[in-house]
Amino acid sequence: MSWNYNISKLGKNSFILTNKNPYLKKSIGEFQFMYQPKLDLTIPFQYGIEIEFTEASLEEVEGKIKEFYQVSELVYGQDWYVDVDESVTDYHYGGELKSPIFYNDENDWYELKQLCEIVQSLEGTTNEKCSIHLHVDFHRLDFKLEDWNRFLMLWCAYEDVIYEFSRVGKEKIRDYYLEYAIPIRDYILNVMSKGKASDAITGLVCNLDKSCCLNMKNLYHFLSGVSSTLPTIEIRSCNGTLNPILIQNIVRLFAKMLEAVKLTEKELDFYIEKRLYEECSDCCEKALELSNLIFSNDFEKLSFLKQCMMYEKNNTCMR
Numbered sequence: 600m601s602w603n604y605n606i607s608k609l610g611k612n613s614f615i616l617t618n619k620n621p622y623l624k625k626s627i628g629e630f631q632f633m634y635q636p637k638l639d640l641t642i643p644f645q646y647g648i649e650i651e652f653t654e655a656s657l658e659e660v661e662g663k664i665k666e667f668y669q670v671s672e673l674v675y676g677q678d679w680y681v682d683v684d685e686s687v688t689d690y691h692y693g694g695e696l697k698s699p700i701f702y703n704d705e706n707d708w709y710e711l712k713q714l715c716e717i718v719q720s721l722e723g724t725t726n727e728k729c730s731i732h733l734h735v736d737f738h739r740l741d742f743k744l745e746d747w748n749r750f751l752m753l754w755c756a757y758e759d760v761i762y763e764f765s766r767v768g769k770e771k772i773r774d775y776y777l778e779y780a781i782p783i784r785d786y787i788l789n790v791m792s793k794g795k796a797s798d799a800i801t802g803l804v805c806n807l808d809k810s811c812c813l814n815m816k817n818l819y820h821f822l823s824g825v826s827s828t829l830p831t832i833e834i835r836s837c838n839g840t841l842n843p844i845l846i847q848n849i850v851r852l853f854a855k856m857l858e859a860v861k862l863t864e865k866e867l868d869f870y871i872e873k874r875l876y877e878e879c880s881d882c883c884e885k886a887l888e889l890s891n892l893i894f895s896n897d898f899e900k901l902s903f904l905k906q907c908m909m910y911e912k913n914n915t916c917m918r
Contacts, residue, residue: 623887626897626901627901627904627905627908630901630902630905632844632845632848632902632905633844633898634708634712634843634844634847635708635847636705636708636709637703637704637705637707637708638703638847638850638851638854639895639896639899640703640854640855640858641858641862642739642740642854642857642858642861643702643739644701644702644703644735644736644739644740644854644857645700645701645702645735645736645739646700646701646733646734646735646736646831646850646854647697647698647699647700647701647733647734647831648697648698648701648711648731648732648733648734648846648850649695649696649697649698649731649732649733649734650695650696650698650714650715650718650731650839650840650841650846651684651686651687651693651694651695651696651725651728651729651730651731651732651839652687652693652694652695652696652718652723652724652725652729652839652841653687653689653692653693653723653724653725653726653728653729654692654693654722654723654724655692655693655718655721655722655723655724656691656692656721657681657683657688657691657692657693657694658691659721660681660694660696660717660718660721660723661673661681663717663720663721664678664679664680664681664714664717667679667713667714667717675697676699676700677699678699679696679697679698679699679710679714680696680697680699681694681695681696681697682694682695682697683695686728686775686779687726687728687729693723696714696718698710698711700736703854708843708847711843711846711847712843715841715842715843715846718841719841723841724841725838725839725840725841726839727773727774727775728773728775728839729773729838729839729840730773730775730779730780730835730837730838730839731767731837731838731839731840731846731849732833732834732835732837733833733834733837733849733850733853734829734831734832734833734834735831735832735833735834735853735854735857736830736831737817737818737821737830737831737832738830740857740861742860742861744822746860746861747818747822749860749864749867749868749871750856750857750860751783751787751813752787752871752875753856753859753860753867753871754783754784754813754856755783755784755787755788755875756870756871756873756874756875757874757885757889758782758783758784758812759880759882759885760882760885760886760889760907761812761836761852762776762782762836763882763886763907763908764837764852764886764903764906764907765836765837765838765849766838766909767837767838767839767840767842767845767849767906767909768840768842768845768906768909769838772836772838773838773839776812776836778810779809779810779835780811780812780835780836781810781811781812782812783807783811783812783813786807788875788876807819809833809835811835812834812835812836813832813833813834813835814832814833814834814835815832815833817829817830817831817832818832834853837849845906848902848903848906851899851902851903852893852903855893855894855899856893858893859892859893863892863893866892867892870888870892874888883908886903886904886907886908887904889903890903890904
């Protein structure tokens with residue numbers, strides 16, 4: 600399996616994407632994904648990735664990973680690690696790849712690419728039960744309470760777009776999302792209707808646990824003064840994939856959303872206020888809007904929009 604490993608030559612902010620742009624459809628249609636050696640990030644992120652898969656033998660995957668690292672044993676947290684996952688493992692087949700701590704350097708992304716190819720070489724694939732989970736170290740983000748509140752509001756304002764993106768090229772979001780990645784917008788808006796907006800964090804955010812698209816239980820413990828052994832938030836919305844480019848797109852989207860919370864506060868607040876309570880908004884228009892809000896160049900914008908719109912059935916944006 601060969602993946603394009605070149606950096607885009609598209610310039611910074613060469614155009615703002617809108618539905619009225621006559622080149623939009625052609626630009627998205629002709630855009631080719633590229634796997635970047637590292638992401639263009641401003642904030643020093645620290646994160647981990649979990650990749651669920653089916654069909655491939657756990658023993659064979661583990662053996663190939665040991666060959667890749669040239670070791671007799673894998674060290675959890677230091678090497679890529681393969682483990683049983685009760686939602687996808689069937690006897691000795693299928694499981695979960697767990698990354699070591701990532702710092703967005705070239706070796707991180709090289710290893711992810713190689714591990715995806717290893718699983719595919721052993722007939723590994725993904726099904727409707729599989730997902731991608733991203734764990735972000737919230738200590739390194741140095742967020743204040745209002746930052747976390749803004750992040751939740753941004754998520755809720757564009758949650759429909761996030762789930763379109765989270766299909767990763769499949770026709771729809773997996774059926775099991777209602778069990779393992781429940782949308783949170785209605786819950787958060789209900790909390791806000793009963794009190795201050797900050798209550799979404801300080802009071803009832805403890806309910807945003809592993810059954811939700813955002814697992815913020817550890818953050819709640821931290822903000823409440825309860826010690827947490829894992830200082831991470833977990834993002835669980837995405838379907839499973841073994842395509843390293845689409846996984847990199849996933850990390851880029853959520854990293855850029857977190858960056859935007861810190862770097863574009865006033866502009867972000869305007870659009871959150873505009874979108875938060877809409878019931879029947881145009882998802883395609885919102886995807887364009889979000890791409891302009893959080894991404895800094897055309898390559899990032901088009902990578903996001905292409906992944907939102909890869910499956911063209913019922914896709915009015917691409918008609």
